[in-house]
Amino acid sequence: MWAGSCPVGRGPRMTHTKSHLPHKLCASCGRSFAWRRKWARVWDEVRYCSERCRRDRSRAGK
């Protein structure tokens, strides 16, 4: 008899860590949005989740 081989797969729990991206809150609509590749260079200056929000905001000065 072959004994000793335990077929139970118990490895480390795989937690889904898909590239933890930074988040920010949109200054216009208040929603949180995640980093995007197109913002790679200007992430520090990004304040709005979308072009639309940015326009919305900058237009509200009249």
Ligand SMILES: [Zn+2]
């Ligand atoms: Zn927004």
